[in-house]
Amino acid sequence: MRAAQRCVLRTPSLAAALVLIGLSYSGACRAADAVKGEATFSASGGYARLVLKLARDVPSDVTTAGSILVIRFAQPVDIPVDRLPESAPDYVNSARRDPDGSAIRLSLARRVTVNTMTAGERVFVDLLPDSWNGPPPSLPQDVVRELAERARAAERALRLQRAEAEAKERLSVQVCRGPWS
Numbered sequence: 001m002r003a004a005q006r007c008v009l010r011t012p013s014l015a016a017a018l019v020l021i022g023l024s025y026s027g028a029c030r031a032a033d034a035v036k037g038e039a040t041f042s043a044s045g046g047y048a049r050l051v052l053k054l055a056r057d058v059p060s061d062v063t064t065a066g067s068i069l070v071i072r073f074a075q076p077v078d079i080p081v082d083r084l085p086e087s088a089p090d091y092v093n094s095a096r097r098d099p100d101g102s103a104i105r106l107s108l109a110r111r112v113t114v115n116t117m118t119a120g121e122r123v124f125v126d127l128l129p130d131s132w133n134g135p136p137p138s139l140p141q142d143v144v145r146e147l148a149e150r151a152r153a154a155e156r157a158l159r160l161q162r163a164e165a166e167a168k169e170r171l172s173v174q175v176c177r178g179p180w181s
Contacts, residue, residue: 034078041087048091050125069106076101
């Protein structure tokens with residue numbers, strides 16, 4: 001009877017220990033898988049712009065819920081956001097990254113219209129005040145030039161790949177059986 005009681009008493013603690021080990025291991029894996037990035041915030045020209053630059057392209061979705069702006073990512077990201085409010089205090093009260101890295105949340109200091117643009121591994125989030133008139137701001141010219149150059153380089157690589165495939169096709173020799181076989 002005592003042996004059975006000892007087994008029952010040890011099993012929950014063993015199970016709890018295994019759960020804790022599993023949770024800490026899965027958290028370490030998620031942290032290691034997070035895409036590194038940086039965030040910059042600037043306010044000029046009558047609006048504020050948040051630029052998120054990631055190590056690689058990660059799909060994102062930007063929504064607002066009242067005075068909270070939420071940027072969700074398709075995979076965890078590691079972007080420090082603690083100092084963002086200092087860059088545009090008229091637009092943002094506070095910023096935080098979700099513990100699992102799946103989203104960034106900004107507490108907005110004023111009513112704004114949000115305009116989002118994605119350019120490669122960068123996400124541009126414009127906060128346009130109620131007084132904003134006209135079309136939203138465009139991407140910076142250097143970003144447009146860089147994207148155009150990437151497109152041209154990808155097109156050149158595709159043309160080279162097709163040319164190599166055609167050259168291999170032409171070089172393939174068909175062996176015909178002659179009268180001697």
